[in-house]
Every structure is written in C-alpha cells, then in structure tokens.
Amino acid sequence: MAVAKDSRKTGLRILLGAVVLVLGGSMLLYLVPQTPGTGEASSTDTIAKVGDETVSTAEVRQQLAEVEQRNQVPKQLESLYARQILNQLIFQKEMQYEAKRLGIRVSDQEQADRIRQFLPTAYNGDTFVGRDRYASEVQARFQLTVPVFEELIRQGLLQDKFRKLVTDGVSVGPSELQDEFKYKNEKVKLDYAFIKPEDLEAKITPDEGEIKAAYEKNRSRYQVPEKRVARYGLIDLNQLRQTAQVSDDELKAQYQQNIQQYQVPNRVHVEHILLMTVGKTDAEVEEIRQKAEDVLKQAKKGAKFEDLAKKYSEDPGTKDKGGDLGWLTQGQTVPEFEKTAFGLDKGKMSDLVKTQYGFHIIKVLDKETAHTKPFDEVKDSIKTPLLLAKTDKLASDESDQLSATIRRSNKVSLDDLAKQFHLTLGETRPVTAVDPILELANSKEAKEAIFRLRQDELSLPIRTDRGYLVLSVKQIQPTHPGSLEEVRDKIIAELKQQKSTELARAKAEDLAKRVKAGEKFEAAAKSLGLEAKSSDLFARNGSISGAVSGKQVSAAFQLKPGDVGAPLNLGANWFVYRVAEKQEPNPADFEKQKKELTDQVLQTKRNLAFEAFRTSLETRLKQEGKLQIMSDKLKGFGDLS
Numbered sequence: 001m002a003v004a005k006d007s008r009k010t011g012l013r014i015l016l017g018a019v020v021l022v023l024g025g026s027m028l029l030y031l032v033p034q035t036p037g038t039g040e041a042s043s044t045d046t047i048a049k050v051g052d053e054t055v056s057t058a059e060v061r062q063q064l065a066e067v068e069q070r071n072q073v074p075k076q077l078e079s080l081y082a083r084q085i086l087n088q089l090i091f092q093k094e095m096q097y098e099a100k101r102l103g104i105r106v107s108d109q110e111q112a113d114r115i116r117q118f119l120p121t122a123y124n125g126d127t128f129v130g131r132d133r134y135a136s137e138v139q140a141r142f143q144l145t146v147p148v149f150e151e152l153i154r155q156g157l158l159q160d161k162f163r164k165l166v167t168d169g170v171s172v173g174p175s176e177l178q179d180e181f182k183y184k185n186e187k188v189k190l191d192y193a194f195i196k197p198e199d200l201e202a203k204i205t206p207d208e209g210e211i212k213a214a215y216e217k218n219r220s221r222y223q224v225p226e227k228r229v230a231r232y233g234l235i236d237l238n239q240l241r242q243t244a245q246v247s248d249d250e251l252k253a254q255y256q257q258n259i260q261q262y263q264v265p266n267r268v269h270v271e272h273i274l275l276m277t278v279g280k281t282d283a284e285v286e287e288i289r290q291k292a293e294d295v296l297k298q299a300k301k302g303a304k305f306e307d308l309a310k311k312y313s314e315d316p317g318t319k320d321k322g323g324d325l326g327w328l329t330q331g332q333t334v335p336e337f338e339k340t341a342f343g344l345d346k347g348k349m350s351d352l353v354k355t356q357y358g359f360h361i362i363k364v365l366d367k368e369t370a371h372t373k374p375f376d377e378v379k380d381s382i383k384t385p386l387l388l389a390k391t392d393k394l395a396s397d398e399s400d401q402l403s404a405t406i407r408r409s410n411k412v413s414l415d416d417l418a419k420q421f422h423l424t425l426g427e428t429r430p431v432t433a434v435d436p437i438l439e440l441a442n443s444k445e446a447k448e449a450i451f452r453l454r455q456d457e458l459s460l461p462i463r464t465d466r467g468y469l470v471l472s473v474k475q476i477q478p479t480h481p482g483s484l485e486e487v488r489d490k491i492i493a494e495l496k497q498q499k500s501t502e503l504a505r506a507k508a509e510d511l512a513k514r515v516k517a518g519e520k521f522e523a524a525a526k527s528l529g530l531e532a533k534s535s536d537l538f539a540r541n542g543s544i545s546g547a548v549s550g551k552q553v554s555a556a557f558q559l560k561p562g563d564v565g566a567p568l569n570l571g572a573n574w575f576v577y578r579v580a581e582k583q584e585p586n587p588a589d590f591e592k593q594k595k596e597l598t599d600q601v602l603q604t605k606r607n608l609a610f611e612a613f614r615t616s617l618e619t620r621l622k623q624e625g626k627l628q629i630m631s632d633k634l635k636g637f638g639d640l641s
Contacts, residue, residue, distance in 0.1 A: 045057050045058055046630065046633075047060065047086060047629070047630050047631075047633040047634065048086065048089070048090050048093075048627070048628065048629045048630065049627070049628045050090060050093035050094055050096075050097050050621065050626065050627050051093075051097045051626050053093045053096065053097070055086065055089045055090060055093060057633050057634070059089060060082055060085050060086050060089065060634070060637070061082075061637075063085045063089070064078070064081055064082055064085055064637070067081060067085070078637050079634065079637045081637075082634050082637035083634060083637075086629075086634065090618075090627070090629070091614060091618075092155055094614075094617050094618060094621060094627070095155075095158055095159060095162055095617075096158070097621070097626065098162075098617060099158055099161075099162075104158070104161055104162070104165075106154050106157045106158055106161070110157055111150065111153055111154055111157065114153050114156070114157055115150070115153055117278065117279045118153070118278065118279065119134075119137055119138065119141060120356040121137050121356065122134050122137055131146075134146065162610075162613070163606070163610055166606075166609055166610050166613045167605075167606040167609050167610060170602065170605050170606050170609050171602075172598050172601045172602050172605065176601055177590075177594065177597050177598060177601065178590075180597050180600065180601050181585055181589075181590055181593060181597055182585055183539070183540050183541070184539055184540075184541060184593070184597070185539060185585035185586070185589065185593075186539060186540070186557055186582075186583070186584060186585055187537040187538055187539050187542075187582070187583040188537065188538065188556050188557055188559075188579055188581065188582050188583070189534065189535055189536065189537045189538075189579075189580045189581035189582075189583075190534070190535045190544070190553070190556060190577040190578065190579060190580060191521040191522070191532060191533070191534050191577065191578045191580045192532070192533055192534075192535060192544070192547065192575060192576060192577040192578070193508075193511060193521075193525045193530045193531065193532055193533070193575075193576050193577075194533070194546075194547045194548075194573065194574075194575055195504045195507055195508050195511075195530060195573060195574040195575070195576065196504065196572070196573050197497065197500035197501045197503070197504040197572050197573070198500065200500040200503050200504060200507075201496045201497065201500045203529075204495075204496045204499045204500055204503070206491075206492055206495040206496065206499070210495060211484075211488065211491055211492060211495065212484065214491050214494070214495055215484050215487065215491055219481070220481075222481065222482040222486075222487040222490065222491070223479060223480070223481060223482060224477075224479065224480055224481070224482040224486050224487065225432045225433070225434075225479050226432065226433070226451075226476065226477065226478055226479045227430040227431060227432055227476075227477040228428075228430065228431060228450050228451060228473055228475065228476050228477070229427065229428055229429070229430050229431075229473070229474045229475040229477075230427070230428045230431075230450045230471050230472065230473050230474060231414055231425065231426070231427050231428075231471070231472045231474050232414075232425070232426050232427070232428070232439075232440065232446075232469050232470065232471050232472070233414050233417055233418045233421075233423035233424070233425055233469070233470045234423055234424040234425075234426065234466060234467050234468070234469055234470075235395050235398050235399060235402070235421070235423060235461070235467045235468040236424050236466065236467045237391060237392070237395055237466060237467040238466070238467075239424070240391040240394055240395055240467075241387060241388070241391045244387055244390050244391045244394065246383055246386050246387050246390060250386065251375075251379055251382050251383060251386065252375060254382050254386055255375050255378065255379075255382060259372065262372055262373040262378055263370070263371075263372045263373075264368055264370060264371055264372070264373060265329045265330065265370050266329065266330055266342070266368070266369060266370045267327045267328060267329045267330075267367070267368050268327070268328055268341050268342055268344075268364055268366070268367050268368075269326065269327050269328075269364070269365040269366040269367070270325050270328060270341050270362055270363060270364055270365060271305055271306065271309060271318075271322060271323040271324050271325065271362075271363045271365060272309070272313070272315070272318070272323050272325055272337075272360050272361060272362045272363070273292075273295060273299075273305075273308055273309045273312055273313045273323050273360065273361040274313050274314055274315040274318075274357060274358055274359070274360050275288050275291060275292045275295070275312065275313075275314055275358050275359045276288075276314045276315075276357055276358040277357070277358040277359065278356075278357060278358065288358065288359060289352070289359055291312075292352050292358075292359035292361065293352065295308055295312050295361060296351065296352060296361050299349060299361060299363075300349070305322070305323065305349070305363050306322025306323065306324075307322070308323075309322045309323030310322055310323075314358070323363075324365075327368075328341060330342065334355050334356065334357075336353055336354065336355045337353060337355050337360060337362070340353045340360075340362055341362055341364065344362065344364040345364065345367075346364055346365070346366055346367050347364065347365075348363070348364055349361065349362065349363045349364075350362040350363070395467055395468055396468075398421060398468070399461040399463075399468040401421070402417065402421055402460075402461050402468070402470060403460050403461055405417065405420070406458050406460060406470070407460075410457075410458070412458070414458065414470065414472045417458075417470060423470070426439060427474065428440065428450075430475070430477060431447075431450070433447070433451050437450075440464060440466070440469060441464040441465040441466045443462065443464040443465070443469070445462050445463075445464075446462050446464060446469055446471060449462060449471050450471060450473060453471065453472070453473045454473065455473045455474075455475075455476055456472060456473065456474075457472065457473065458470060458471070458472050459471040459472070501572055504572070504573070504574050505567075505569075505574060507528050507529075507530060507574070508567040508574035508575075508576050509567055510528060511524055511525055511528055511530065511567075511576045512564055512565075512566070512567050512576050514527075514528075515564045515576075515578055516564045521578050534580060537581065537583055538550055540554060540557060547575060548568065548570065548575050552568065552570065552575075553565065553568065553575070553577065556577060556579055557582075559579045559582075560579065560582070561579050561580065561581055561582050562578070562579065563578070563579050564576075564577070564578045564579075565577050565578070565579070
C-alpha cells in the first residue's frame, strides 16, 4: 500500500526500481545485498573477479534467497535466476572499476540529496532527524540496514552517472519518429482461422491396422511401469466433524478469551488514486500536480472513481482493484493521508492530498466508530474453527493410539485395526509412482509410502486432507513390456496427436490456397470444418486475443487489403489470415503524439546504448585480464552447462 507507514514492499520496489537494472527474460529481480559488499571472499568461494574485487557464490546464494522470499522461483529456473544475479553483481563491480579508472565518484552531497528524495522523513525541514530515527525509518520503509540502503543509493547514483555519460549524445531523428509513428498507428483488420490440433483430435479415429503397426514399430518403447494396489484405513475427518458438537458455553469461553480480536477500532474504508512524485524534480512534480488536478476534475464531474484509478493511479498494489485500499485504522497511514481520510464523511471525495509518495485523491466508501462486536454477531465465525480444532484433536489423539498399536506389533492386520478404531476401509486402483491418487487426497507422503512398503506391511498413520491413513500394499505388479492391450490407449493418443498435427498443417495450407484462388474466406474455412473470425483493427504493438500478437503477424502490415498471408506456424497451432482492411496513420495525429513518441524512441535508444556500453565494458575487461568468471561454480544452482 503506497500510503501505509509499513508499506515495505512498495517502498522497496520504488527504491530498487531506481537503482537496479531490469534483467532479461521478463524477470524483475530485486537484488538486495545484506552487506554493503567489501569484495572479499575466500578463493574457493570466488565465482568472479573484477580487478581486485571479487563476487562469491555466497553473495549469489544470498541474493537468490532474497528473491525467493518475494517470489516463488521454480526449481528448474533457479540456475537462470542465479546467472542473472551473477551478471548484475559483476556489472556493479565493473562500473566501480571503470569509475575509479575515469575518476567518476559519488559525492556525499549527491548521496544525501538522493536519500532525501527516497526518504523525506529523514529530515525535518532542513534538519536531519538523527541517526537512530533515520535507521528506524530505513528499516521500516525498506527492511534494510543503513549501510545497505546507502550502498544501494550509491550504486544507483553511479549507474546514473554512467547512463548520462553514455546516453547524453543520443538523439532522435525525424525519420525515426515517422517510423515509430507508423509502427504505433498503422493498423490492419484480418479475417482469420486459428487451427489447433487438439480441436481436431476428436474427429480422428486410428484403425486397428495403424494401431498394430505403431505398436510393432515402437514395441521397445512401450514399457508398463511398476504398479501397486494399496489398501487403506482412514480416520475420516468429515465423519468426525458431522458427529462433533460445540456448546454455547465453549463458544462464549472462546469469545471472552479472545475478546480483543473482536474490538474494532476507528476505521475507514477508502479508495485512492496516486500519482507518484518520488525521485522527481520540482518541474516534474508540477507537471504531475497538473495531471492530478485534471483527474480530480474528471472525478468531480461524475467519472467513475474506480475506472479513473485503473487508468491513472500509480499505486501498483491497488491500481487493478480500482484504487481500493480496504479498511484503514488510525496510525496505519502517513499523517496527511490519515487526517484527510478520517476527516471525510462516508461517500465523500477529497481534493488533492500531497504526501511523501505523491498526490492522492481519496474517496471514503465506509466508516466505523470503535466498538466491540457482540457475541451473537461473531458466534458463527467462532464455531467453525473451534469445531475444526476439536475434530482435529480427536483425530490426532486417535492417530497416536493407532501408532502405538502398530508399533507394539507388526503382525496386526489392517482389518483388525479398522474394527478396533472404526476406520473407513478402501482400496486404490493399480497406480504408478507418477499417477495421482485422488482417493488418498493426492498425498505425496501416502504415495511415497505405497512405493516404499513391503507387501502386507503396515505404515504408521499419515496425515492427509481427508484424515489419517494407515496403508498396506496388497499387490505389486512389476515393470514389464506392455502388451498391445495394455498400451492401446497410449498408442491411440499418440496417433491422434500425430495425425491432428499433420491435419492442422494440411488444413492451413489448403485454406490459404483456396482463398488465394478467389474463394471467400468464410466459405473456404467452413468447407474445411474451420471457424472463420474477423479481428478488430490492431497495430503492430497490439494483438488478436487468444490467437497472435501484432509482432507475430508483422508481415500482414506489408500486404494490401485482400492479400493472403503465408500460413503462420505457432508451435503446434496454425494461423491463416487475409487482410480485410488496412488503416494508414492519420498525419494530423503526429503532432499530438510527437512528444510521447520522442520520449519512447529516445528511451529505447538510450537503453540500447547503455546495454552496448555494458557489453563492450565486459569484453574489454576480459581482454585486459581484469575480468574472470568461474561459471562452473554455479552448478550448485542447477544445470548451467
């Protein structure tokens, strides 16, 4: 939440967005070093060396852990993330090395000015608030120590200096603007058919000869893996919940015991629109204020607040929710925001409110005065978790007794246990080690136990979503070459997939050929059993939803209305199209878009120039022997060979 005092994620995102590069592969990695980085590391831990400075595997692992705390990183992508983190750390060292060579430095005053931009609360007017409060503010806003925070600020300023050095001479020529104008504004409308093999599979039925031929050709491939059948006894949580009871006295005792959680403070439910000013110059802040005034006028004239928030707000946490911040309590937000929010009546909207984050427009959806919720109001909400806790305790106690019984004697049978403990008995179908076992709630532990146990051996109770299971392997079917009947379904599925892929390609080529010969697109598609559709007008940076992007059909923009494009292969799918309409850019729009186009082209060229600088710097340092990278040390993060 951009206005909350403890809005650590937003603050961190703002800070790091200014000082850390966006890495490749559409992944934004927030690289947060835990120490400012001395460049010291043991030789066995060193993964890269730039001049006298080193990067260690410990640093890479540490920053990968930081990334994984904020985002789930699939195991198979860990090595890619580690590589990108390493590249970023190396680049930081390269910039430091080059800065020393060129005499580029970040002054204390520059660092102080940038800190003031990111953390206005570090100063009271022109007076520094003191080291203790400053450290507390840095920790609260960004979850960083002061040395790490200031090192990130320094790195960001240093990178800014190199960007300025590299990109100050970059300019945009008239022809480049015209090309970009055309790219953004030239539009086409397509008649098209999107052909997916999976949609054709239902119409394909391999005959017996084809099935037998495929089996004979690939007989060695069709191995049937080991399968096991397990019996199980279940302490069924659902059954226990149906019989368990919770009295009013128990509910009231729980209510009194947790009375504080039913105390509702003064609170207000608000939406807001935020236009951010963090890190902006005074001139830019004035432009943003004027834009905010315009948005406020639209809101006051009756425009839907939620739509305005989705269109204009720069708070990433609430933008997609129409600016909804939810319920706020006093002390949760910055003072200027809180004073306005709690001072408005229900349904009212504020004028512009300036905070350290930017300009806000606030709308109050609802308000509540501090009170304690009565027992009758919360009774039902107490009952469900109390009932669940009670049945969980009953099941857990029964599971402990089951465990003790099994441990005392390994000769006890599952049937005897079921009688003694009133277990629900069941049996799985034959399953492989990779099959889902729905009857066992897809429990990973249960599946592992089935393929670990010896036949007729009992497992100890295993907790699943259904309850506690005791397992016994009834039958083991060993791995063996599959007979035709055993693998028939697999062969049929493979044949259908193969034939549908071939059929999709054939239909795509046939459709394009017919339309080129003069047939109407819709009629030709229908005769081939395909659905013809027409797109809206879209530009190269647009798309046809669920089908293709403008970049994928860039060839369409070179064609004339009525022309048919070559069938486009998109993985297994095919896209066939005819240009139905072409809309040329309106020259009158050029002047309106000129500033935005200039900014976009300039930014793109600057990014390319800076990336070229980064590449050439790395190449030069390698040639000079100042950069060494021991990539083999990243193998612990996954396969990087």
